[in-house]
Amino acid sequence: MFSRHVSGSLRRCSGRFPSSRAYASVTSTNPNRVDIVEVGPRDGLQNEKTVIPPEVKVDLINRLGRAGMDIVEAGSFVSPKWVPQMAGTADVISQMERLHGHRYPVLVPNTKGLELLLDLLAKHPASPSTPAPTDEIAMFSAATDAFTKANTNCTIAESLARLEPVARKALDNGLRVRGYVSVVITCPYTGKVDSAKVKEVARALLDMGCYEVSLGDTVGTGNPTSVRAMLETVMGGSAGLPAAKLAGHFHDTFGTAVANVMTALDMGIRTIDAAVGGLGGCPYSPGATGNVATEDVMYALQGSKYSYPGDLNAMVDIGAWISDVLGRQNASRAGKAILAKKTRERKFKELEPKRERDGGNAETIAAKL
Numbered sequence: 001m002f003s004r005h006v007s008g009s010l011r012r013c014s015g016r017f018p019s020s021r022a023y024a025s026v027t028s029t030n031p032n033r034v035d036i037v038e039v040g041p042r043d044g045l046q047n048e049k050t051v052i053p054p055e056v057k058v059d060l061i062n063r064l065g066r067a068g069m070d071i072v073e074a075g076s077f078v079s080p081k082w083v084p085q086m087a088g089t090a091d092v093i094s095q096m097e098r099l100h101g102h103r104y105p106v107l108v109p110n111t112k113g114l115e116l117l118l119d120l121l122a123k124h125p126a127s128p129s130t131p132a133p134t135d136e137i138a139m140f141s142a143a144t145d146a147f148t149k150a151n152t153n154c155t156i157a158e159s160l161a162r163l164e165p166v167a168r169k170a171l172d173n174g175l176r177v178r179g180y181v182s183v184v185i186t187c188p189y190t191g192k193v194d195s196a197k198v199k200e201v202a203r204a205l206l207d208m209g210c211y212e213v214s215l216g217d218t219v220g221t222g223n224p225t226s227v228r229a230m231l232e233t234v235m236g237g238s239a240g241l242p243a244a245k246l247a248g249h250f251h252d253t254f255g256t257a258v259a260n261v262m263t264a265l266d267m268g269i270r271t272i273d274a275a276v277g278g279l280g281g282c283p284y285s286p287g288a289t290g291n292v293a294t295e296d297v298m299y300a301l302q303g304s305k306y307s308y309p310g311d312l313n314a315m316v317d318i319g320a321w322i323s324d325v326l327g328r329q330n331a332s333r334a335g336k337a338i339l340a341k342k343t344r345e346r347k348f349k350e351l352e353p354k355r356e357r358d359g360g361n362a363e364t365i366a367a368k369l
């Protein structure tokens, strides 16, 4: 089967959710700079049917970094009994290229996961030439008990109680902490989700010291109307959460993920999670498809007021490469269209000598391609 820049200063957060170690998410002072958290190597690969060899994961992360993706979620320290695809993250993050100014968050579900990570970091300290494997964890809860139980074997309240000491210890060890709330629109087990619950869980994660909470439409049923309504609840009212502390994480099950990204940006959110080639899915969200494709987000933002990291053409090539390696369809619409255009242009160029020889008409030949 396996055949084959941007860095900016981190701003300390202030205001409603003070934490001496917390950081604002936006790495640029440009108010229209969109941070893309490339989640392909983690969210993308965790749902593959076969376990991906560490060298493929390392290759993917290295390619993404070289393509200018400056925040790459590199893996997770979860139970291998629950998500075998993420076993070997320690090897991956100690072997991957660590580029200065880039961030490589890893998912941690409990104290055990954090301890495994801290042991690894002790063995691979930063040096003047090489940054530490990571300086950031991501913790996750959800907006329904049913999903939290399926994903982490506990209720929401138990998960928050479990995560609180993880956040404290991570912050004490100089790590940034990001949070996730899953199933912010629909739960695969209980249906429509109450946005007030999303707000409550996101607030709890921010209060623990998360510098940002990513709101996950895990099932991918959201559309601009439901996403807007959810964000209005989360961000609205006197106790509304600030857009600067939120990120959007949209799966593309119903083909609305790019529209949902644009809705989130419209509402002031400036951090978007995306996966190259539209990889991914959550093992505990049956029927959901991959994340919004990074290439599709980049393409949608072209010519807009928004700037973003990374090189679209390089990402298109990586999307094609990893889809090929995994033997799966490339789920990026923009990626496939750009590749098809590149193929047409290459063929057109290859036919140039023949065209000249035959006195052929360039437009006629181009039309045949």
Ligand SMILES: CC(C)(COP(=O)([O-])OP(=O)([O-])OC[C@H]1O[C@@H](n2cnc3c(N)ncnc32)[C@H](O)[C@@H]1OP(=O)([O-])[O-])[C@@H](O)C(=O)NCCC(=O)NCCSC(=O)C[C@@](C)(O)CC(=O)[O-]
Residues within 6 Å of the ligand: 043, 046, 076, 077, 078, 079, 080, 081, 082, 083, 107, 109, 110, 112, 113, 114, 116, 140, 151, 152, 153, 180, 181, 182, 183, 216, 217, 218, 249, 281, 282, 283, 284
């Ligand atoms: C939370 C637990 C561990 C509870 O699982 P549990 O079975 O209740 O935990 P446990 O403490 O009884 O441990 C069971 C076994 O796992 C081991 N163990 C325990 N913890 C770890 C660890 N950290 N690393 C390595 N091993 C661990 C532990 O040592 C023990 O091993 P044994 O004694 O049987 O040999 C489990 O449910 C789990 O790992 N869940 C993770 C599920 C997951 O990764 N889901 C995908 C990520 S979330 C997501 O994708 C959504 C998101 C973020 O993308 C946003 C969105 O789209 O919504």
